């Protein structure tokens with residue numbers, strides 16, 4: 001069996017000299033447990049690192065996005081130990097002495113966060129509250145991903161300075177902080193919910209040298225205007241509460257233009273810390289699960305994803321509701337969700353809350369009867385790549401008719417089998433581009449995915465796991481010649 005390219009770190013070079021091709025076959029039948037959730041792993045790492053006492057995170061994700069978080073926390077002096085199997089992470093804040101001479105000499109660190117949005121946004125907020133001198137840098141695309149709204153939210157309550165160095169308010173981020181001053185924060189949420197999540201998780205952090213967190217008395221964080229990706233904020237509340245913080249959601253009595261607010265205070269802790277270490281069990285990644293549910297939908301198969309249910313903390317389990325609308329049967333069990341593929345119809349769907357599954361849905365929509373319209377995801381243009389424009393560009397290469405809109409796209413499959421085309425599809429260093437587009441190969445010949453190793457951002461073993469589920473090997477290679485286009489089984 002061919003192996004998926006290994007390695008944790010994706011380079012941001014333009015060298016795309018390898019491809020993978022999923023080979024068409026019959027219905028996909030089987031079950032799978034995806035790796036741990038990226039979003040939960042990186043939240044738990046933040047809360048655990050700034051907690052009193054030790055934490056044990058089980059079922060954690062090991063991939064580039066969590067690796068850069070772990071490395072950054074280690075670099076600022078936290079104890080983060082990964083066990084041999086790699087799925088359990090022990091975290092401790094060494095407390096006494098935290099940093100030698102912490103009171104007089106704050107931490108200084110240069111932190112590389114590759115292209116991990118959660119890491120740069122959560123750490124920017126957390127380190128500004130913690131205090132010290134930091135510079136956070138990433139790959140070139142990260143220096144085009146906005147963080148200005150977060151920087152602006154922090155500035156008024158910062159004892160120090162914070163600055164986004166690239167045009168348009170993008171990283172590198174420079175922080176020179178003596179911690180937060182007490183006060184209310186205002187943040188915009190129309191570009192990314194990660195700014196709000198970062199501020200919320202930062203609020204209970206005890207500044208270096210302080211006896212207690214700034215929020216001991218309570219901090220209010222107000223969202224001005226639209227808030228995208230709302231389920232991720234609910235996830236933040238859930239994880240923070242698991243680590244002992246007190247969070248109240250305020251949706252009434254707000255001023256005009258304010259959408260929602262969060263009141264955060266630290267629970268009484270003998271140590272003066274805002275978080276309490278704990279054993280925390282991480283769910284499998286629901287965004288990763290979307291590829292396997294989609295495989296069932298596209299192939300008319302039946303795939304069970306273990307470890308996720310309707311009650312999951314991750315909003316992306318809602319992807320199965322969209323598949324159900326398209327005609328699939330969805331079976332919800334206590335600890336699994338099964339999708340049974342049926343004839344598919346196009347849908348009109350707002351995916352604001354589950355935007356990481358837009359690319360998956362777009363590929364499913366290729367095989368539906370009638371057009372699909374995806375709405376509400378203007379913020380997808382700011383992710384690993386422009387996930388509207390670049391997605392449209394690659395889907396067109398297969399023969400589908402795609403209209404790009406400000407807030408999403410419309411996908412109209414070819415009317416006849418002769419309308420399909422084989423193609424070499426670009427992935428733009430975007431793991432979700434690689435994982436989703438590869439699924440077109442379940443039905444179409446000659447769909448080759450360039451630079452498949454970019455899945456290591458969140459799912460290094462994706463193609464190996466897909467191979468196991470399909471029960472047949474993919475084709476791997478580095479040849480540039482195109483195979484002849486025709487529809488597969």
Ligand SMILES: O=C(O)C1=C[C@@H](OP(=O)(O)O)[C@@H](O)[C@H](O)C1
Nearest residue numbers: 039118191192193194229232356
């Ligand atoms: O908070 C999180 O863990 C995430 C929030 C989402 O980002 P946006 O809020 O920018 O949509 C999502 O796309 C990302 O993969 C993870």
Ligand SMILES: C=C(OP(=O)(O)O)C(=O)O
Nearest residue numbers: 115116117118356383384
């Ligand atoms: C958008 C994503 O990641 P991030 O913003 O955390 O880099 C993603 O994983 O799809």
